Amino acid sequence: MAEDAWNTRDPGKVALAYTPDTRWRNRSEFINGRDEVRAFLIRKWSIESGYRLIKEIWAHSDSRIAVRFCYEYHDENRQWFRAHGNENWEFDADGYMAVRHASINDVAIAESDRLFLWEEGPRPADYKGLSALGL
Template sequence: MTRMPVPPFSYDDAVKKVRMAEDAWNSRDPEKVALAYSADTKWRNRSEFLNGRDEVRDFLTRKWTVENGYRLIKEIWAHSDTRIAVRFCYEYHDAKSNWFRAYGNENWEFDAAGYMAVRHASINDVAIAEAERLFHWPQGPRPKVHKGLSELGL
């Protein structure tokens, strides 16, 4: 089975992959999100190393249990035939209603069928006041009219 678009990526293909990933992650559905990765995907997420789709699904389940109100925006940084570099921010609150904005960069590598085979993520969390939040859409995909990272000055 293929997951379009597939390599080699044009700029438009890469932008589409980024938005597809953003929309999927904003669904907060670990099963759905894990399906975008190859069965033997390799991840580094902060200091955690994951191997395979099952570990990705379990990681995302844990993540979204503690990151409440999660809203994410991704933006393409660069691409090649099989790789895409992305910068992103997401906002969330913990169980005590403390708000955070996470800033990060991801490097992705795709297999020939269009599944992400490798993901390296570096992420930093910054505490923010609730009044500083910038991501205010209903849970789910970011509306097409909502500003992106560059437009928000992030």
């Protein structure tokens, strides 16, 4: 569900999955609360064009999940990137994400090396995941 929501690139919709006082570390940026999440996502998707994301659960417990992910995007110069990352999530008793730690590395790729080629929006159900794509 998180992957599908992020692939909509709708900051308002994505922010609703987090507690009102959510705390994030995204790369070197620290974000507090839904309003800052929304503002961060607006900024992010204004510079990461053609964004497509695949997530894969790595491990979980009752209230915590570790996820690995990759996403592809291009900048204003049409340079494509594949971002590789790991996230640690902690949920509150109502199932909202209260804490998110994300470590992400961007690698420049040629447009011909793109792997995430579906139309904008959620990844189709029959589209390969990270492991099947060799990522």
